[in-house]
Amino acid sequence: MKCLVIVLVCAVLAEGIHRIPLVKHKSIRERMMEKGERLPYQDPALKYFPSEFAGSATMYINNYADTTYYGAITIGTPPQSFQVLFDTGSANLWVDSVLCNTQACSEQPHKVQPQQSSTYSANGQTFYLPYGAGSLSGVFGYDTVNVGGIVINNQEIGLSTNEPGQNFVVAQFDGILGLSYPSISAGQETPVMDNMMSQNLLQANIFAFYLTSDGQQGSELSFGGVDNTKYQGQIYWTPVTSQTYWQIGIQGFQINGQETGWCGQGCQAIVDTGTSMLTAPTQIMGTLMQSIGAQQDQYGQYTVNCNQINSLPTLTFTINGQVSYHVSVVHLCLSACVCIALNMRVLLSIQNNQVCSVGITPTYLPSQNGQPLWILGDVFLMQYYSVYDRTGNQVGFATAA
Structure with a gap:
């Protein structure tokens, strides 16, 4: 948003009234963007009601192709701005740095420069972080972080x-920024949420989290409270079964209303904002694909005829023994080469022969107690709309608005 500063000065002189031309000045945000720095969104109303909003914050986050949700934070003094993926499936905060020379780092325009921050201090400890897709290593340090x-x-x-x-070369x-429990933090480092609490x-x-779909913007991440405008009805809570990831129990799974x-x-289920798709236990993957009408190709990928995606069944999870979460099928073609069929918003990519590959992936690992x-x-x-409660160790769900 551009800020137009208009200075009107009237001087009554002997010769008459002289007008000073209008001057358009660039805002602080514009000047920072020119330097490649980006600020996190902050509600302008905070200056009017600082006490009312103290202890909570809601920040806008970006939606990239319904697969990645990320937003701006700042690190250091003066602040250096970075776009980070907010991930309930991991616990550490890391960013690209000038200490990294691999392609993923060299092609990133924003890299933390610790020597330019007066509040940075080194830790000396190294780390290695594996993810479902990709891995990295680095060193730990301490600095001031601004999140929303x-x-x-x-x-x-x-x-x-x-x-x-x-x-990470192609990452947006x-x-x-990991938001899971500290028990899975690499190096036993304290996660951002735990420092907010302490x-x-x-x-x-x-x-x-409020995550938009269909490529629309307007996603939100709130800390310290919920946004009542982003969900309908009430929030239903279910306990965390393992204080590692945000793991919860599932008591039933139906296909088109039929209990399987x-x-x-x-x-068990891990609620993970850092995973785009639905991941199913490997032992039921074949039967699930058969119920969808998917066939396995020579590469091991399950596919369906794109002309039949409107007939895909509805999947239903029973959580906390009584609340059913239905996910119906919706068909949406975004372009000539990309098609999304929503079965849990299952992503399907169109191949040349109008065959869509199903975006449900298997996991080969059981939960800690051996359950699927x-x-x-x-x-x-x-x-x-999903809410993560560290005091009550529970996850809440409500129908998104």
Whole structure:
């Protein structure tokens, strides 16, 4: 948003009234953008009601192709701005750094420069972080971090030194901010959320996601409270079953309203904003694909005829024993070469012969207690406003507005 500063000065002189020409000045945000720096969004109303909004913040986050949700944070003094993926499936905060010379780093315009921050201090500890797609290594340090206007002092930060492969080369973000439990943090470093809690920066120890779909912008991440305008009805809560990831229990799974029995003895699910798709237990993958009408090609990829995607069944999860979460099928063609069929918003990519590859992927690992493990990624979370409660150790879902 551009700010137009108009200066009107009238001087009554003996010769008459002289008018000073109007001058358009660039805003602070515009000047920072010219330097490649980006500021996180902060509600302008904070200056009018600072006490009312103290301890909570809502920030806009970007939606990239319904697969990645990221937003701006700043690190250091003076602040250096970075776009980070907000990930409930990991615990560490890391960003690209000038200490890294691999392709993924060299092609990124925004790299943290610790020597330019007066509040930075080195840790000396190294780390390695594997993800479902890609991995990296680096060193830890401490600095001031601003997330949506909430300022965390002495936050542990990972500075990348090696980002092999191509995964982070094509990424739309400069780093990842993990929001899971500290028990899975590499190097036993304290996550951002835990520092917010210990520094008493939040009026409630919760955060919440509203993820838009169909490539629309307007996604939100709230800390310390919920945005009542982003969901309908009430929030239903279910307990966290393992304080590692945001893991919850599933008591039933239906296809077109018919109970499969696959979770009759219980299943587990990780609620993960850092995973785009729905991930199903490998032992039921074949039967699930058969029920969808998908065929496995010579490359092991399951595909369906794109002309038949409107007939795909509805999938339903029963969570907390009584609340059913339905995901219906919606067909949307975004372009001549990309097609999305929503079955849990299952992404399907069109091939030349109008065959769509199904975006449900298998996981070969069971949960910690041996029960079948699902991952509820963005395709699920687009349809449900999700709330993560660290005090009550529970996850809440409500129908997204």
